[in-house]
Amino acid sequence: MATYHVKYNELQSQAVSLQNMGKTLASLESRLNTIAKGMDGRDTSMAALKTQVMQCGKTVPALANKVSTSGTTLTGIVSTYKNAEEEKARALAALKAMLARIGVVGGILSGVNNDAGYKVPSDEKLNKMNVDELENVRRRISDERMKLLNEFFEFDEKINRLKEDLKKYGMSDEEIAAIVGGVLGLGGIALTSTPGPGTPNLLDLLSGDVNRKTKDYLKADIKNTENDINKLEEIKNKKEDVIASMSSKLTEITNYQNTPQNPLGENARITSVYESLRIRDGKQYLHAGVDIVGSNEIKPIKCGTVLYVHTDGKEGGNYTANSGYGREVVVQHEDGSISIYSHCDSTISKDMTGEFILKDNTLGIVGSTGGDYPAHLHLEIYNGIPGPPDPPNRSTYGTRINPTTMVDF
Numbered sequence: 001m002a003t004y005h006v007k008y009n010e011l012q013s014q015a016v017s018l019q020n021m022g023k024t025l026a027s028l029e030s031r032l033n034t035i036a037k038g039m040d041g042r043d044t045s046m047a048a049l050k051t052q053v054m055q056c057g058k059t060v061p062a063l064a065n066k067v068s069t070s071g072t073t074l075t076g077i078v079s080t081y082k083n084a085e086e087e088k089a090r091a092l093a094a095l096k097a098m099l100a101r102i103g104v105v106g107g108i109l110s111g112v113n114n115d116a117g118y119k120v121p122s123d124e125k126l127n128k129m130n131v132d133e134l135e136n137v138r139r140r141i142s143d144e145r146m147k148l149l150n151e152f153f154e155f156d157e158k159i160n161r162l163k164e165d166l167k168k169y170g171m172s173d174e175e176i177a178a179i180v181g182g183v184l185g186l187g188g189i190a191l192t193s194t195p196g197p198g199t200p201n202l203l204d205l206l207s208g209d210v211n212r213k214t215k216d217y218l219k220a221d222i223k224n225t226e227n228d229i230n231k232l233e234e235i236k237n238k239k240e241d242v243i244a245s246m247s248s249k250l251t252e253i254t255n256y257q258n259t260p261q262n263p264l265g266e267n268a269r270i271t272s273v274y275e276s277l278r279i280r281d282g283k284q285y286l287h288a289g290v291d292i293v294g295s296n297e298i299k300p301i302k303c304g305t306v307l308y309v310h311t312d313g314k315e316g317g318n319y320t321a322n323s324g325y326g327r328e329v330v331v332q333h334e335d336g337s338i339s340i341y342s343h344c345d346s347t348i349s350k351d352m353t354g355e356f357i358l359k360d361n362t363l364g365i366v367g368s369t370g371g372d373y374p375a376h377l378h379l380e381i382y383n384g385i386p387g388p389p390d391p392p393n394r395s396t397y398g399t400r401i402n403p404t405t406m407v408d409f
Ligand SMILES: [Zn+2]
Pocket: 272, 287, 289, 290, 291, 377, 378, 379
């Protein structure tokens, strides 16, 4: 019995195991069924996807075809645009060439060459110009201003030379300043300059005109330069007037200074004429100049440069190497001629040699040095061109001239 009992128990236990296995199998079957159902759904999705992909496959060539067609169209448009641009550039070049020809012809017709000044185009024209054209205008007008400034230097040099000349002929600084006024240099005017163009702001960028600032700058600079030129022209005219006044004054003064005067004043008279017969130390000779009496102060017959001062003369009856002439002053005039003032009681200092003297400068005091005679001035004149002595002359002073042919006595 016991054995059956054991076997029953074993069978019972195996039955439970089998039941459990059945449950597990059922559970597995259920899960498999679920999976299988899921698999079914996926198949459906895959099939749908496949259909879509196949449809896309058909659509892509159609799209590619469309893109290709669009590409051809775009190429066509670009090509047309490019041709149009080239056509425009050719037309512009032809127009510019034509305008240039018209400009040249216009210049020839009006007789104005390219150097005869540059006129700034009207505001309306300036507003229509691009950066390059504006830059071109600016360069030309700047050149114009530079040309004027160079002329200023030339005018100032002329004025300074005239100042020196007028001073040489005895005009005082005050008198000169009264003529010159304030026209030297820029005559007190300030030339304007425009600050640089800066960078375009957002507004410029949005409006698509990134050059607007540059254009505004160029236009402002053109206007300022034009303004400068107007101011400079005005002063240039004043400078020309000053130069004319100074030149005319200089002519007036030099004419006066180069017109011979009687060295002893208007009431002076000749006491011994030119080339009268003389006898000294038993020898005959011709009087080489004229003897004059009048004022005591000796003036030069005209302005000139002191060539020589002979301060050595007869002292206490002694004759020197300059025997016969005594103390004398030699002056060379602007035309080269030379005048000699002899027998002076006293003369200007030897230091005056090389100095420029005017008609109202005193050369010395009338005396009788060099001989035994009443005080008088012995005046000799030479042409200043050294050459064969005919008639006999004093060393290198050139040919002797009759003083009465130069001076009214
Ligand atoms: Zn004499």
